[in-house]
Amino acid sequence: MTLLNLADILAEILDFDDVYAGCLDGTKEKSIGIYNSKNPQPKRICIGGKACTRTLYKDITILIHWTDNPTQADVEAEFVANKLDEIREYQHEGFTIKLVQPNNKVWVGRDEKGICEYVINTTVIYERND
Numbered sequence: 001m002t003l004l005n006l007a008d009i010l011a012e013i014l015d016f017d018d019v020y021a022g023c024l025d026g027t028k029e030k031s032i033g034i035y036n037s038k039n040p041q042p043k044r045i046c047i048g049g050k051a052c053t054r055t056l057y058k059d060i061t062i063l064i065h066w067t068d069n070p071t072q073a074d075v076e077a078e079f080v081a082n083k084l085d086e087i088r089e090y091q092h093e094g095f096t097i098k099l100v101q102p103n104n105k106v107w108v109g110r111d112e113k114g115i116c117e118y119v120i121n122t123t124v125i126y127e128r129n130d
Helices: 003-014 070-086
Strands: 019-021 030-036 055-066 090-092 095-102 106-110 116-128
Touching (some): 003 019, 003 030, 003 055, 003 090
Antiparallel strands (some): 030 055, 095 116, 106 116
């Protein structure tokens, strides 16, 4: 599963078009970026190799870049975290997301234009459908 897959899934779930994989459109007042985690869990492979490994994990960081109003940014970050928590058995392009485990949202401050930002570190647990 790639960041682009996850960006597409999140855009669909949130009904929001400005979700980006590996980057963020800083020119927009509202956008969301998905990045590979800087602290991923060790890769897990079952005895018997990849063919026997059905459940996989992907650690990501979601950056919510949302207006210059801290209250609106906080509400949106909470909304995103709650939506992530609701994902179960979601089918997408050869994968089934079994569960998403978001951590608490964390305020990371404002960007150079004064836009408020939060991050949510998240583990996606999924299976290949092959």
